[in-house]
Amino acid sequence: MAATTVLSKRKRAQVSYLDDNDELDELLEIDEPFADVVDDESDDDLSFGSHKDPQAIKKRKAAKRAKKSPSTTKAKKNEKTFPFERLPAELRDQIYELALTDEDGITLVAKTNQYRRTVKRGTITENGGYGRRRRRYWQQPSQSQSQATQPVATRALCPALLAVSKQLHAEGVNYLYQQEIVLEDTYALHSFLATIGSNRSRLTDLTVKTWGSGGTHKAMNFCSFTLLGNCTNLQTLFLDCSIGWQRNPKGLARQLYRDGVYFFEQFGAANGAKDAGVDILELNDTNFDSGRGYWRRRNDPALEKDDFKDQCHAELRKLLAVKPARKARK
Known part of the structure; x- marks a missing residue:
C-alpha cells in the first residue's frame, strides 16, 4: 500500500485589523508609526510576496481621518426621519x-425637454390677432427682484412630495x-395629457x-x-378662445364635433349620457357674437348670445344622436 503524504499547513503571519478603525486607534492610544507598520490588507499568499507601500497607507489613513470627523459622526447618529405619516390627517391635508395647489390655478405652456414634448409652468398674455398668444415662463422670484417686476405666479409647487411613499401619493x-x-x-393640452398618462381620470x-x-x-385640436x-371625471371644460373664424351656430357645432367626436362619445359612455360632454363644455362669449364674421354678410339674421348658444348645443346634440326631449302635453 502506497504511503500517503500529508501536507503540513503553512504558518501565516497574524494580521491585525485594529488600525482600520481610526476611532479605535485613538481609544487604544496607538501611535501612528506603529499603525503604519501593520499592513492590514496585505496577504503573502495572495499577493505573492509583494508588500504595499507604507507611505501610501499613511496617506490613505490621513484622508480617512479628514473625511470622518467626530462631529460629523455624532450628527449622523443623531439624525432621525421626520414622522410625517404620523401627523393628524387634517394637518397632512393642509x-x-x-x-400642491395654487389658488390662481396652474398655467402650463408647451416646451421641449431633451427632445421630448412636455409642458412647463408659465404665464400667458394676450398678444393681439386671432389665435395668437405670448408666453412668459414662470420662475420663482429672487430676493433681488422688486414687486413690480415679479411674475404673476408666486407660489412654487412641490410635486416631488408625492414620490416619498405610496401613502403620500395616494x-x-x-x-x-x-x-x-x-x-x-x-x-x-396634448403634451400635458400625454405626459400624465393614467392620471387623466x-x-x-x-x-x-x-x-x-x-x-x-x-x-392638435383633434389629437388633444x-x-x-380619458378624462372621464371632468366637471368643467372651458374653451376660453375663439373656435376658428366666426360662423353660424350649426357651423360652430360641426367644428366642435369634427375635432371632439371621440371625446364626446367616450365621455358620454362613461357618464351614462351621450350629451354629457356638451353639458360640461363652456365657450368664450366671442363664439356667440353674430354681429361680426363673414357669415353675417350673407343676410343671416342676427341672434342674441343665448339663442346662438342654444342653437349650437342643439345641433351638437343632434350630431351625437341625442333624441330631443319630448314636450310635455298640456
Missing part, C-alpha cells in the same frame, strides 16, 4: 394643499390634479386659452380632444 395626488389647470393652447377643471390654427397646431376622452 400641507398637501400648500405644497393622499395627495388629487390635490395636484383636481384644481384649475390652464393650458396655453391645444398643443400644450383625476382631472376636473381644464381651461384652454387658444384654439390651434394652421399646420401642426390645427391638427381624442386624449381628452
